[in-house]
Amino acid sequence: MSRAGNGIALVIGSGGVKCAAAIGLQRCLARESINIDLVVGCSGGSIYAAAIALGKNAEEAAALSTALWTRDVTAQPDRAALMRMLFPKLLGFTERFGLKKDHVVWERLMTAFGELTFADCKIPLFITATDFRTGEQVTISEGRIADAVRASIAIPFAFAPWEVNGRLCIDGFLSDPLPVGVAIREGAQVIIAMGFESPYQERVTSGGRFAFQLSSIMTNNLLKASFAFHGLAHHSEVIAVIPQFSQRIRLFDTGKIPLLIDEGDAAMGEQLPYLRRLLAAVPA
């Protein structure tokens, strides 16, 4: 790792607005005077990873979150895009396909991050996306933060793929929903990983729900397999911090952000004794 420190990395996986729980996690660590040395974010997690790396405090990060995940970001189906999906040959279907109107989410990202780049971060930041053509994980650690986040959250069918450094990128969760490997590769000692399982449908009543259920099945299996592999490959511990949400949280339920933050804080609190023991054992 390029910085002296305990070598603690925080990895925030995909999970839509649930990733706001990472704000609570960081708040808990800050209270205990435990510093994070490196942060990795994927999909929704990339927003909070960026906020933490930029040194935003819990209130600022929460406000950023609320401003970003509004219904109008996700509720604008692009009618022209829908027609292109139904009549590909006639209307020209390309790989840059997305059902939602991009300009709203891009405006929100520019409002949140402006022209800030990775160089403006206080600690190393890594954001992951997926190469649409090869399926490989793409790790972004330079350039504009807004571009990296936009690439990382490019949910297939919802948002169009986004080009970064000549690679057409889609949502990071497709290559690995919880990119612990990046932290391992960067030399982290103790890795705190906050990941979320994609929810299963209670009833499948539409094509959309059917597709979502399949996506959840594949994503969750990938999450577990990848986490198991990385846990075994790492020379030190990977601590999984999994908040218990007492209520059902829908994908963009920003009203629940304060609850999410508290749950994240509590979940990290439960792991504190173990974390302290690990930090005592790791050579400085």
Add this chain to the structure above:
Amino acid sequence: MQISISQQDHVTIVAVAGSIDALTADTLVTALLDEVAAGRTRLVAHFGAVEYTSSAGLRVLLSTLKEARQRGGDLRIADIRPNVRQVLELSGFTSILKCFADVDSAVASFANMGGNK
């Protein structure tokens, strides 16, 4: 399989030539772990002349990685042939270790590693 070891800028370069399989892996892992045990924990494995590796080679890389990292160092790989690279990718190893096109960039990557090992 041949191994030759040299130093460059406080980094130990282990150049391997030939095939790494279940027979030759033991020799390689012993050479690498000996370096780590001697305190030379910043390692670059120069794979330019490695024609082939099986899972035995992957196990060597993993155990060396873990030992080096536990001591604050790392193992990085340089100049990997396409067929060897494909095995590393299939098994998920490219997600846990750093690979470089050539030895000089691999050595240079250790420059901002903290500590004076």
Add this chain to the structure above:
Amino acid sequence: MADPFDADAERVLELSPLTLDRLGDIRQFLRVTLAELGCAGATDAIVLAVDEVCANLVEHATDGISPGPTRVSVRRSGIDAIIVVEDRGHPFDPADAPAPDLVSDWIDRPIGGLGWFLVKQMVDELSYDSVSTAQGMLNRLTLIKRGAASASPSGPV
């Protein structure tokens, strides 16, 4: 001399015994044979798969001694390559078997299945059967690489 593209022609390598130092010979045999059979493009994949299988045979020999005479055969069926690894076995006397090792080295345990994972990635079909003969158990592992004769030389998969 057999026509190299004769679909029924089979090339065989006998190893008696099969030991780790023969792995290089097996790989070389496969490279030469697959080239002769017009399957050069699938060479990397098949070589890796068979290496893993044979290394596994040696390392997990259940009675603590090398596998008996082992036969690696390669033939082409249409555009597919079929490789059979037969371990002829030898009479097994339970009294000779060492106590099973239940505490394997930590280095092997976490990714002990990595070899088999690679085998499954490299070939399209894998089947196993065993036959009891007067010489002991005959264990046969058949690997099929579909389209081997049409693959372009671009890497293992």
